[in-house]
Every structure is written in structure tokens, then in C-alpha cells.
Amino acid sequence: MEILKNPNFDFLGKAKYFIALSAIFIGTGVAMMSTRGLSYGVEFSGGTQLILHFQGSPEVDRIRAAVDATGPGAVIQSYGEPAQNRVLVRVAQEAPESDLDAPARAIREALTRTYGQNPVLESSSEIVGPTVGAELRKKAVYLTVLGLLAQLIYIAARFRGGAWGVAAAIAGFHDILICLGFLTLVRYEITLNVIAALLTLVGYSMNDTVVVFDRVRENLAKRRKEPLPKTLNESMNQTLTRTLISNGTTLLAVLGLYLFGGEVLRGFSFTMVVGVLVGTYSTVFIAVPFANWWYARQERAGSAKASA
Amino acid sequence: MPPALENPITLWLLLTAALVGLVYAFMRVELRWKAILYGAVLIACGVAIWPPYEREGVPGKIHLGLDLRGGIHLVLQVVLDDALNATTDDAVNSARDGAARKGIQVASVQRTAPNALSVDGIEPARVKDMRDLLRDFLRTGWDVREAGENRLTAQMTDLFQRQLKDQTVQEAIRTLERRVNALGVTEPVIAATGNRGDEILVQLPGVTDMEQAKRIIKTTAQLSLKLVENSAATQETLLQGVAGKVPDTMEMASGPSDTPGQPTWYLLRKEAMITGRDLKNARVGVDESNRPQINFSLNAMATDKFARETGRSIGRQLAIVLDGIVYSAPTINSKLGAENRITGRFSTQEADELSKILKAGALPASLKYQQQLTVGPSLGRDSIRAGVVASAAGLAFIVVFMVFYYKLSGVNAVVALTANLLILLAVLAYSGANLTLPGIAGVILTMGVGVDTNVLVFERIREELRNGKTVRAAVQNGFDRVLTTIIDTHATAIIAALFLFTFGTGPIKGFAVTLVIGLVANVFASFFVSKFLFEWVLGKGHVETLSI
Numbered sequence: 001m002e003i004l005k006n007p008n009f010d011f012l013g014k015a016k017y018f019i020a021l022s023a024i025f026i027g028t029g030v031a032m033m034s035t036r037g038l039s040y041g042v043e044f045s046g047g048t049q050l051i052l053h054f055q056g057s058p059e060v061d062r063i064r065a066a067v068d069a070t071g072p073g074a075v076i077q078s079y080g081e082p083a084q085n086r087v088l089v090r091v092a093q094e095a096p097e098s099d100l101d102a103p104a105r106a107i108r109e110a111l112t113r114t115y116g117q118n119p120v121l122e123s124s125s126e127i128v129g130p131t132v133g134a135e136l137r138k139k140a141v142y143l144t145v146l147g148l149l150a151q152l153i154y155i156a157a158r159f160r161g162g163a164w165g166v167a168a169a170i171a172g173f174h175d176i177l178i179c180l181g182f183l184t185l186v187r188y189e190i191t192l193n194v195i196a197a198l199l200t201l202v203g204y205s206m207n208d209t210v211v212v213f214d215r216v217r218e219n220l221a222k223r224r225k226e227p228l229p230k231t232l233n234e235s236m237n238q239t240l241t242r243t244l245i246s247n248g249t250t251l252l253a254v255l256g257l258y259l260f261g262g263e264v265l266r267g268f269s270f271t272m273v274v275g276v277l278v279g280t281y282s283t284v285f286i287a288v289p290f291a292n293w294w295y296a297r298q299e300r301a302g303s304a305k306a307s308a
Numbered sequence: 309m310p311p312a313l314e315n316p317i318t319l320w321l322l323l324t325a326a327l328v329g330l331v332y333a334f335m336r337v338e339l340r341w342k343a344i345l346y347g348a349v350l351i352a353c354g355v356a357i358w359p360p361y362e363r364e365g366v367p368g369k370i371h372l373g374l375d376l377r378g379g380i381h382l383v384l385q386v387v388l389d390d391a392l393n394a395t396t397d398d399a400v401n402s403a404r405d406g407a408a409r410k411g412i413q414v415a416s417v418q419r420t421a422p423n424a425l426s427v428d429g430i431e432p433a434r435v436k437d438m439r440d441l442l443r444d445f446l447r448t449g450w451d452v453r454e455a456g457e458n459r460l461t462a463q464m465t466d467l468f469q470r471q472l473k474d475q476t477v478q479e480a481i482r483t484l485e486r487r488v489n490a491l492g493v494t495e496p497v498i499a500a501t502g503n504r505g506d507e508i509l510v511q512l513p514g515v516t517d518m519e520q521a522k523r524i525i526k527t528t529a530q531l532s533l534k535l536v537e538n539s540a541a542t543q544e545t546l547l548q549g550v551a552g553k554v555p556d557t558m559e560m561a562s563g564p565s566d567t568p569g570q571p572t573w574y575l576l577r578k579e580a581m582i583t584g585r586d587l588k589n590a591r592v593g594v595d596e597s598n599r600p601q602i603n604f605s606l607n608a609m610a611t612d613k614f615a616r617e618t619g620r621s622i623g624r625q626l627a628i629v630l631d632g633i634v635y636s637a638p639t640i641n642s643k644l645g646a647e648n649r650i651t652g653r654f655s656t657q658e659a660d661e662l663s664k665i666l667k668a669g670a671l672p673a674s675l676k677y678q679q680q681l682t683v684g685p686s687l688g689r690d691s692i693r694a695g696v697v698a699s700a701a702g703l704a705f706i707v708v709f710m711v712f713y714y715k716l717s718g719v720n721a722v723v724a725l726t727a728n729l730l731i732l733l734a735v736l737a738y739s740g741a742n743l744t745l746p747g748i749a750g751v752i753l754t755m756g757v758g759v760d761t762n763v764l765v766f767e768r769i770r771e772e773l774r775n776g777k778t779v780r781a782a783v784q785n786g787f788d789r790v791l792t793t794i795i796d797t798h799a800t801a802i803i804a805a806l807f808l809f810t811f812g813t814g815p816i817k818g819f820a821v822t823l824v825i826g827l828v829a830n831v832f833a834s835f836f837v838s839k840f841l842f843e844w845v846l847g848k849g850h851v852e853t854l855s856i
Contacts, residue, residue: 002770043679053686084690100677101518122516122684129678132383135503147807151800158796168800193746196808196816200753200823203804207757207797211764214793242760242767249709249763250756253702257752260701262694264375264687264745272753 003244007237011284012229012292018285022174029181036184041191041267042126044140046133048091048103051079052111053122058087059115066114067091070106080263094130101127140195147199148172151206159213163294168209171287172202175278182274183267193268201275208247209283213291215239228295232288247280320355324348336848342840349832350727353734360733369737371495372513373744373818376692378685379513380521383678386506390673391476392422392469397579399446399462400425406441414438423464430458473506479672481508487524488512507678518682525675531587531604532580533614536625536637539574541565546575561627563634564652574634576627581617585672586610588646590663595651600659602650611646619643628652695748702752706759714766716845716855721762724838728758731829732822744818754826757801761834764790766856779851787839794835798827 042049052058060076067074067089075090091103104125111120148169156165176198183190215235223231254276258269327347331340361368374381396419403425404417415429430438439460442452449468455461464472477500488496488510497511515521537558540546546560547553554560557578565572590604606614618626618640627637628650635652706725710718732754736743769786777785805827808820846854 051684051687053684080690086687100680101522122686123682124684124687125518125680125682127677127680129676132678139503143807143810147804150803150807154800154803155796158799192816196746196819199804199808200819203801204753204757206800206804207760210796210800211793214796218789238771239767242763245713245767246756246760246763249706249759250753252705253752253756256701256705257698257749259698260694261698261749262691262745264691265694265698265749268746268749272749 003241007240009237009240010233011236012233012289015285015289015292018281019289022178022282022286025181026174026177029177029184032184033180038180038184039187039189040133040137041189041194042090043128043192044133044137044190045092046094046128046130048089048093048107048128049126050089050104050107051124052087052089052120053124054085054087054118055121056085056118057082058085058118060087062115063087063089063111066110067107069114070110071103074107100129103127136192144176144195144199144202147202151202155206155210155213159217163291164213167287167290167294168206168213170290171209171279171282172205174282174286175201175205175275178278179271179274183271186270188267188270191267193265194271197268197271197275201272201279204250204275205279205282208243208279209287211242212236212239212283212288216288216291229292232292236284236288243280243283247276251276316355320348320352323351323355327351335844339840339844343844346837346840350730353730356734357730357737360737370733371736371740371742372688372692373742373747374511374513374681374688375683375745376688376695376743377513378516378683378688379511380515380518381512381679381681381683382510382521382525383501383680384508384510384525384675385502385678386477386480386508386672387674387676388473388476388506389422391472392464393419394583394585394672395472396421396423396425396464399450401579402445403427403442406445407438410437410441412438412441420461421463423469425462426455427460427462428458430460432458435460476672477506477508480675483671484508484510484525508675516682516684518680531582531584532629533582534580534627534629535577535621536627537575537577539572539625539637541570541572543573546573550575561629561632561634563627563637572634572637574627574637576629576634580629581626582606582610582614586614592656592659592663593649595649599651600654600656601652602654602659602663604648604650606646606648608646615643615645691745695745699748699752699755702755706755710759710762714762714856717766717769717842720838720841720845721759721766721834723841724762724834725755725758727837728754728826728829728833731833732826735825735829736822741821742818743822746816746819747822750819750822750826753823754830757827758830758834760797761790761794761830762838764793765835765838769854769856773854773856779854780846783839783842783846783854787835787842791835794831798831802827 052063058078060078064074064076067076071091071093073092075088075092077088079086079088089107091107093103096102104123104127108120108123151172152165152169154165155168156162159165179198179201180190183194188194212235215238216232219231219235219238251273254269254272257265258273261269324344324347328344331343331347335343357369359368360370400417400419404414407414407417407427412434413431414427417427418425420426427438427442435454435458439452439454442450442460442462446452446462449465449471450462451465452460452462481498481500484498485496488498493512493515495513497509499509501507501509510525512521538546538549540549543560550558554575559576559578560573561576562571562573586606586609588605588607590602593601593603595601622640622642625637625639627634629635630650635650638651703725707722710721712718714721729751732751735741736747765786768790769782772782772785773779802824805820805823808816809824
């Protein structure tokens with residue numbers, strides 16, 4: 001059984017429409033990020049987040065009444081499956097460094113006082129002081145950029161040409177921007193897990209790009225006389241079945257993670273789902289067209305010089 | 309299981325011997341050594357992970373991370389100024405003592421910053437003597453300067469401050485280790501963390517009583533013995549005695565009095581006669597009326613100083629201050645020596661806890677919480693369930709698809725995938741690395757990448773077959789051509805994972821670890837093991853068709 005028999009798509013010819021599409025996506029995403037702002041998880045923004053496990057079915061209104069008495073602006077929502085009786089309470093107010101516990105303790109006490117008939121059986125918490133968050137944010141950006149750069153250098157070295165490395169890195173950067181846009185759109189928080197997912201998807205996207213580039217390298221060695229765009233298109237078509245099958249299975253695996261992986265991994269698996277899709281797309285419509293444009297420009301410059 | 313087989317090495321040897329027998333009976337000569345090598349590795353992996361999870365009290369081989377097991381994760385910042393202050397205070401004391409011994413008149417010696425001190429009003433003729441004195445006992449680590457008329461200043465060098473910082477953090481880590489061990493936590497993690505190196509990560513798996521953990525960890529147990537200047541029932545009375553303001557050289561502290569619920573307030577000399585650093589030992593004892601007390605002994609150097617100073621202050625009260633609370637303030641009746649005691653209204657348990665903490669050592673500086681994370685055990689259990697369901701769903705889907713799409717070769721891929729997971733789990737078990745929830749996500753991603761390797765190879769084989777190659781040549785070419793691609797893709801993925809690893813925090817580190825191990829295992833399983841399976845199935849003779 002085969003999905004496609006001898007595919008022969010003109011990917012490069014259509015690339016300009018897709019680049020425009022990407023530009024629209026990224027533009028919208030950046031605009032949204034700058035107006036709405038990225039919402040950071042508690043490990044980046046600092047503050048207190050509690051996951052409270054109640055004995056009976058929790059009434060969010062009464063919990064909100066109790067929590068609001070300790071300080072305004074808390075986010076309260078049910079967490080996980082309804083049968084698990086869990087509620088997430090997030091307090092934006094900064095936890096004082098001298099007594100990090102204070103807001104969490106106040107909430108727990110308020111709940112015992114006013115909602116004692118449905119006691120909290122287990123309380124998981126994440127409390128982050130204000131300085132840690134800012135530092136982690138910086139570190140996340142720093143590491144992502146360094147990671148991209150290291151991969152760029154590796155690819156440039158392996159393929160004997162900076163353009164290939166730059167092309168792959170641009171595609172990776174493109175993927176991160178689009179993922180961030182989607183995260184903003186659905187209002188998922190940027191947590192440490194999401195950063196892990198972003199860094200992984202950079203690796204995944206590069207992985208996908210390398211498979212195609214590798215085929216290009218092989219084809220270039222075999223037939224030197226063919227024009228580059230033709231070789232690029234052929235290489236993409238030759239690897240197309242693999243791209244569909246491999247990325248399709250990975251997509252379904254991470255989709256399974258998104259659907260069944262539980263609340264803790266929701267943001268992570270969402271990022272991965274978007275990332276696998278975008279990573280596949282960016283190989284074909286960003287990385288390869290960039291390499292093509294780069295070498296075409298070089299050739300023009302070369303022939304201009306030759307004719308002069 | 310018979311006891312002889314409980315030793316993993318014996319078990320492995322036995323199973324491998326059985327494998328060798330089977331291989332010699334049924335396998336072609338040229339494949340034998342590969343079969344034995346691959347088989348032995350996989351058997352070792354199987355043995356290494358058995359039993360994977362806790363059963364009947366036998367702990368599982370796969371270590372679960374905090375997020376799956378439940379427990380406490382704390383990041384504490386060491387307040388370095390405390391250590392600097394203490395060191396500078398020591399220097400101030402030595403300067404004062406030195407000047408007195410040499411008979412140099414000075415108006416005052418004081419700490420002007422956490423890392424600097426000044427000597428003021430030195431008798432003009434002996435400024436140089438004083439400078440030599442300072443240089444002599446401060447030696448390296450300090451810059452001694454003349455600063456204006458009859459004034460000397462000393463400032464710590466950057467190098468010395470750095471050394472002091474490292475020393476303080478290391479000392480704090482050792483102290484915390486001793487305390488946590490007393491708590492009886494299995495597999496705790498206590499390590500320096502953070503960019504500036506002044507933070508300590510404490511992970512206590514399985515502990516969920518945050519209050520107890522914090523009490524043990526955070527008690528700074530800063531013991532100090534200070535002379536009492538005055539005492540009264542209220543702060544106001546004390547303040548009246550000093551014209552409404554506590555002088556710079558003094559401080560106020562309170563402690564329990566004879567009437568319960570009514571504290572006594574003390575005005576204390578700020579500078580401590582003895583601190584926790586001077587302690588050699590501490591243990592529980594009983595006083596004359598059989599109440600628990602804490603006995604402590606001083607080291608030799610401190611004993612000399614203590615004897616000298618108490619000899620000078622007979623008749624005065626000496627406050628025993630622990631973490632800012634005056635436990636008792638006995639009157640000095642005579643010169644005191646090395647052995648001393650703290651009496652107070654302790655319960656036996658309190659006395660026991662306190663003496664343990666005193667013996668485990670005071671923290672060299674106080675700690676500030678930067679981050680704390682508690683995961684309840686039931687949340688952890690639900691996460692495990694969700695992770696297992698998600699992995700099973702992913703695996704089931706991949707198996708069905710591969711067998712449906714690639715037929716018999718798909719079975720080959722499934723075997724390779726199983727081997728891949730087996731190796732991944734075995735390395736996790738053997739290295740003691742923790743499986744975290746993101747780690748489970750890493751496992752799922754590994755399956756995805758693992759399948760990719762097989763798909764790359766299989767698609768290439770199909771392509772070669774389409775181009776009219778024989779089955780054997782197609783398989784050979786398929787694997788050969790794809791090897792460089794696999795190396796490049798895995799290398800880029802590993803580079804990304806390494807950056808994740810340096811990110812350092814618990815769960816993400818777990819994810820990076822699983823990802824790297826999974827990628828390396830994948831090359832072995834989906835390339836070498838899978839290739840071997842093809843060679844085995846294709847046999848020696850001519851083959852017309854391949855089920856792919």
C-alpha cells in the first residue's frame with residue numbers, strides 16, 4: 001500500500017503564497033502578543049498556584065468568595081476531570097520573600113473557615129518568589145536562541161554551506177513564533193513545560209528539515225548539471241511519503257498526549273501538536289525556499305559579474 | 309523466584325546462556341555473533357528494569373520524579389550578607405582585642421558595611437602600628453587603607469568574597485544534608501543551583517508535610533551568647549531607660565519568663581560573645597530538677613575567649629539566644645569553661661530536636677525561600693495514569709499503523725520500537741535518573757522519532773525496489789543510504805536536548821534525559837537491530853519478494 005504514487009508537486013512554485021500565509025500568521029501572532037501580552041505560568045510570573053483536592057464536588061462560587069476575602073484578582077477554575085474534585089487557585093499577588101507561604105496559608109485558612117463542610121484533602125502548591133521568575137524568563141529566551149545557533153552551526157558544518165544552516169534556523173524560529181501566536185490565541189500559559197516543548201519542537205523541525213536537506217545533498221552529488229530548483233523540488237517529492245507518515249504518526253502520538261495526558265501536560269502537548277504541524281510545513285515552505293532564494297541570488301550575482 | 313535468580317547478574321548470565329544455546333541451534337553462522345550481542349544487551353536491559361514499579365514492598369527500578377511521586381521541591385537563597393557580616397564582626401572583634409593587647413588607643417572599631425570595617429580615632433602616633441596590626445591578622449583577603457585623619461578602613465577583596473560565598477553555600481548544603489538525613493527522607497536532592505551560585509535546591513520525594521520539612525530546614529539555629537544590658541517586662545520600659553532609642557551597639561530581644569504568656573524583654577549587647585560556629589558538640593541532658601536541658605561544649609579557641617570575657621563580667625546576666633529568642637539569661641557566677649548548658653522550658657522532644665539541629669550545625673547564613681513546590685501523592689498518581697494511558701494510546705496506534713502499512717516489515721519496526729523503549733527504561737533505571745511527567749512525554753516523542761527511522765529506511769527500500777533492485781540489494785542500499793540522514797537528524801535533536809538539560813530544573817531535566825537516551829537507543833534499535841532482523845528473515849538464498 002502506498003499513500004502517494006510518484007508525487008510531483010511544484011512546492012517551490014507555490015512557496016510564495018505560503019510565505020505570505022506565514023507572514024500573516026506571524027504578524028497576527030505578534031500583534032496579539034503585544035496587545036494581549038503572553039500569559040506566563042506561575043514559575044515565570046511569580047506568585048502562588050494551588051491545586052486543591054476537595055472531598056466532595058467543589059462549588060467554585062463559594063471557593064471564590066472565600067479566596068477573594070484574602071485578596072482580589074485570584075483565578076479559580078476546576079482542574080482536570082470533574083470527578084477528581086480538583087480546583088486550581090492562582091493568586092497573582094506576589095508572595096513576599098520573607099514568608100513565601102503567606103498567601104497560600106491565608107487561602108487555606110479562609111477555606112477551612114468558610115467552606116469547612118467540604119474539606120481540602122490534599123493541596124499541591126507552586127509558589128515562586130518574584131526574582132526567580134524574571135531570571136527564568138531571561139534564561140528561557142537565552143537558551144532557545146543558543147540552541148538554535150548551535151543547531152545552525154552543526155547543519156552549516158555538515159552541509160558545507162552556511163545557507164543550509166541559516167535556512168533551518170529561520171524555519172525553527174518561524175515555528176517558535178507561530179507556536180507562541182497559537183498559545184496566545186488559546187490563552188495557554190507559558191510554563192516551563194511549554195518552554196521544553198518549544199525547544200523540542202525546534203529540534204523536531206530541524207530534524208525534519210535535515211531529512212530533506214540530506215536528500216538534496218545526495219541528489220546534488222549525483223546530478224550536478226540540473227538546476228537547483230528542480231533538484232530541490234524532486235528531493236521534497238522523494239521524501240514526501242516519509243514526511244507524511246513519520247510526522248503523521250508523531251502527530252497522532254502527541255495528539256494522544258493532548259487528549260489523554262492529563263491537565264499537567266495540557267500546555268506542553270498542545271505546543272507539540274502545533275509544533276509538529278508547523279515544523280513539517282516550515283521545512284517545505286520556509287527552509288527549502290530560503291536555500292533556493294539564497295543560491296539563486298548568489299548565481300545572479302555570479303553571472304552578473306561574469307557578463308561584466 | 310528462587311533466591312539464586314534474584315541476583316541480576318546471575319539471572320542475566322543464565323538467560324544469555326540460554327540465548328547462546330538457541331542461537332547455535334537455529335541461526336546461521338554469519339548471524340550468530342550479532343544475535344548474541346544484541347540479545348545479551350536486550351536481556352541485560354530487561355533484567356535491569358525488573359520489577360519496574362513497586363510491588364509487594366519491593367521498590368521498583370524506575371525512579372519516579374517528584375511530580376509523579378509527590379513530594380516537596382524548594383529553592384532557597386543563601387543570604388550571603390549574613391556570612392559577610394559574621395566574618396566582618398569577627399574581624400572587628402580581633403581588631404579591638406589586638407589594639408587592647410598592644411595598648412593602642414582607638415575611639416571605635418566598627419563594621420561599616422557587610423564587607424568593610426573602619427577603625428576611628430586612633431592615637432596619632434600609633435596609626436602605623438595599628439595598620440601593621442590589621443594587615444597582620446587580616447592578612448590576605450582584605451585591603452587595609454588609611455582613610456583620612458587617624459582612621460583606617462579595611463575592605464574584603466572580591467576574591468575573598470567569592471571564596472566566602474562558595475564556602476558559605478557549601479557549608480549550608482552540608483548542614484541541610486545532615487538535617488534532612490535526620491528526617492529520614494529517601495533519595496533527597498540537595499545541591500547548589502542558579503546562575504549566581506547562591507541558591508540551593510532541596511527535593512524531598514515522598515514528603516508532603518511542608519510545615520515539618522520547613523521547620524527542620526529553615527531553623528537557622530544561630531546560637532549566640534550575648535551580655536544583657538537591661539531587662540524588663542515590656543519594650544516600653546526598656547526604651548525609657550535608653551532615652552527612647554535602642555543604641556547602635558545594642559539590640560532588643562524577648563524570651564519566655566516565669567509567668568507563661570508574659571515575655572521578658574531584654575536589651576542585649578549586639579556583638580556576640582560566642583556563636584554557633586564555636587560549638588563543638590551539643591546533646592540532651594537533664595538539670596537538677598530533672599527537666600530536659602541542652603549541654604554544649606565549645607572548641608578550644610572559643611573556650612579561651614569565653615573564659616576571659618566571662619571572667620570580666622561576673623555578676624552580669626548572659627543571654628542564650630537561639631534564632632533571635634532568648635532561651636534563658638543566667639547570671640555569670642564565675643569564669644566559665646568549655647562545658648556549658650542551656651536550660652529553659654523545653655519539652656524532651658523540643659530539647660532533642662534543638663540539640664540535633666545544634667549538632668548538625670547552625671546554618672552559616674539565613675535562607676530565603678525563592679520557590680516551593682508541593683505535589684500531593686494523589687495528583688502524582690493521576691498524572692502517572694494519564695501518562696500511561698497516553699503512551700499506551702500512542703504505542704497502540706503506531707503498532708496498528710505500521711503493521712497495516714508495512715505488513716511484515718512493520719512487525720520488524722514494532723520489534724525495534726519495543727527494543728528502543730526497553731533500552732530507554734533500562735538506562736533510566738540503571739542510572740537512577742528520575743522519570744518525570746515531561747519524561748513520559750519524552751518517551752512518547754521517542755516513539756515518534758523511533759518510527760521515523762524505520763519509515764526512512766522502509767521508504768528507501770521501497771524506492772530501491774521500484775528502481776528494479778533485487779530485494780537483498782534494496783535492503784542493503786536502504787540501510788546504507790539512510791545512515792547519514794539518521795546521524796544528522798539525531799545529532800540536531802540531541803543538540804536541542806542538551807540545551808534543555810542545562811535548563812536544569814527538575815521535570816525538564818527529566819525530559820531532556822529521556823530524550824537523549826531515547827535518541828541514542830533509537831540508533832541501536834531501529835537501525836542495527838532492525839537490519840539484523842531483515843538479514844535473518846531474508847535468509848541465505850534468493851528472495852523474490854519482500855513484505856513491505
